[in-house]
Amino acid sequence: MSVNKNSKISELGLIEYCKNIFKTRNPCVFKGIGDDAAVVKIAKDKYLLSTCDMLIEDRHFTKRDNLYDVGYKAVSCSLSDIAAMGGEPKFLLLSLGIPKRFKFGDVDKLLKGVKKSAAKFGVDIIGGDTNSSDKLIIDVCMMGFAQKKNLAFRDGAKDRDYIFVTGSLGGSIYGRHLKFLPRVEEAKFLTDNFKINSMIDITDGLLLDLWRILKASGVGAVIFEKLLPRHKDAKNMEEVLYMGEDFELLFTVDKNTGDKLLDKVKQRKISFPLSFIGQIIKDDAKIWYVNKNNKLISLKPRGFVHF
């Protein structure tokens, strides 16, 4: 592969490039770059999940945002990643770049937010690094454990799978993105009780994250506008499809499991909102959309990108 050294950087291109140059060698690496978390086998039927997520001032939050909320969000994003792999989050390391303008009270607020989200799910803060910087930087490295049967990857979606999403989508950026409850318990319930073929958390918009599953699995999807759970904060369907920072679980299961899930939803035996939104088809990472006028259109997977 030849690479133009002067070309601009795209996030997806960079991740692909890293996958290529950073081949893993340890046989216990079960899943490296390219999913919500890395998976390493550490004992008989015990897997270590690890993921990191960096938030930077003026990029992921602003100076005006409440620092407690920012700390809370930093941890919650990573909790969501571990959950989306079918893992139970356990520990985190916290790297901070702290602006010179900060007083002790500012850091304290941030730390209290970090603690709140971690404590809610029994996660211990076991280490970290502190530095001074111009802008506030928070990098959370979250670790957790999983049994093999609970692991869920992006690349397991199969032809005819049902597609589900938890909660409702869109308009997160108007405030919810700082205060969401990561779907840790929901993911545990789902992976404990059902065979989940593929799963991801929606960080960059339904369409982009669905496309990630499709691309990794080598399949396509049809989704239905009228089945999409629109959040009351969403101003329009664009926001439901593309806005991102919903931190809901998007997953696929085979038809049998899907029917069982739908039964349970009907019988109100599932304690959280869960919507069937479409089906996996034989196709190459293409998303087909049946709009409210029952017209089939092809949608492109744009969404929040980090560059």
Added chain:
Amino acid sequence: MSVNKNSKISELGLIEYCKNIFKTRNPCVFKGIGDDAAVVKIAKDKYLLSTCDMLIEDRHFTKRDNLYDVGYKAVSCSLSDIAAMGGEPKFLLLSLGIPKRFKFGDVDKLLKGVKKSAAKFGVDIIGGDTNSSDKLIIDVCMMGFAQKKNLAFRDGAKDRDYIFVTGSLGGSIYGRHLKFLPRVEEAKFLTDNFKINSMIDITDGLLLDLWRILKASGVGAVIFEKLLPRHKDAKNMEEVLYMGEDFELLFTVDKNTGDKLLDKVKQRKISFPLSFIGQIIKDDAKIWYVNKNNKLISLKPRGFVHF
């Protein structure tokens, strides 16, 4: 404890504060905040070590530094932390904040440096996060494994222990700090073959890091100027004592083990430079220094601080 919300932030104060508010609850957490790496028991006689280290442009390196060297250093710092705990580094996650001015070739150089240091010690790069930012930010989260007998902490130094240091000290900032070889193999040799009572890697200067051992262990130390291994790059003894970024191992062993080590050094059976520099005494985190005129003076533990 009452805290003044308007007070300035000191690194040591912040870490102490974090230790206090982030009490750990999981019984498998063997060592949380306050050492070179966190230690979690993951199986019978198998411990997971994890640590993160954030480097920020204009703080830890400059725009003029070679990006390959910067990537190499980011990984080597964390390797050094795992080594100093008696662990074998295995995997890392890489979080990047990439400046908009960067072309693909710039990121490529950085990644090649990351890869070089990781590959040298068989460490796999299993995941990460990429973002755009104003200044280059690199946060490496390194994980490794250790058996119980190899674990070495800061708080295990005992009265009458011999104090040793690998390599030579001072003047690192003139170039060596970007190209050092982390003492991974040396740490493995030492912890495999000798009972190490306490260990740390010298990042912030001999005196500050020695003080960290003393403070954690509740002891004091006498060190001898004429025994200190001065690097040829060091302009004076100040730099040997305070400059930091040496990334050498500083450790203590009981008298018997110390005598064995000294024998081996004399017989040239140790393949790396190792110096006996002094002894642990009953005292409270105080450092006594015998200078070249044989005068005993008390030294304060200043060194590089991150705020």
